[in-house]
Amino acid sequence: DTAVSQTPKYLVTQMGNDKSIKCEQNLGHDTMYWYKQDSKKFLKIMFSYNNKELIINETVPNRFSPKSPDKAHLNLHINSLELGDSAVYFCASSQQTSGGITGELFFGEGSRLTVL
């Protein structure tokens, strides 16, 4: 039973298209994240939601829009895709850090987006 699942795993599309990646976690965590891993393997935070509320919004083009319908889901919609958007996008979740909780991130398998 997958803890953090994201779909699709692979996405190949043309420049200018709009696409979405969905993420769901069944761990009961309050906080969810989107990270982008570029071709050099560098992982960078894009967005973070805590209990459906946006708490981190890094310097990301406004073509990227996260949506959290409930605390178990965090979707990523990308408009007008560009070549530079090609990357692996990871969804993750974590528990609040209190009472000995370490707060490690649980990652999904990643969604590899290729823009042609």
Added chain:
Amino acid sequence: AQKITQTQPGMFVQEKEAVTLDCTYDTSDPSYGLFWYKQPSSGEMIFLIYQGSYDQQNATEGRYSLNFQKARKSANLVISASQLGDSAMYFCAMREDYYGGSQGNLIFGKGTKLSVKP
């Protein structure tokens, strides 16, 4: 300035030997957490080990240990008795707790690619 620095882009180690992967960090927050993740070629991110800034003992998890030197702001990962399956990218990461108000996200280093030779 980088918050997490991993100075070794690539490392080789002979099977069954120990290897140390370096990580230094930069924060002014007295409360923080340090993490190591493994990313094999299949792409998933696997949590390995955690060290809290107030933990007195170095963290250990099986063959993994974290050499935490707080004054030097270093958190090196030691893998003992390397196995072929240890070949992967390894990422050091930090969570800053912002005086009790952590946003939870981790800041990652650029990673070290470890190759284990038979």
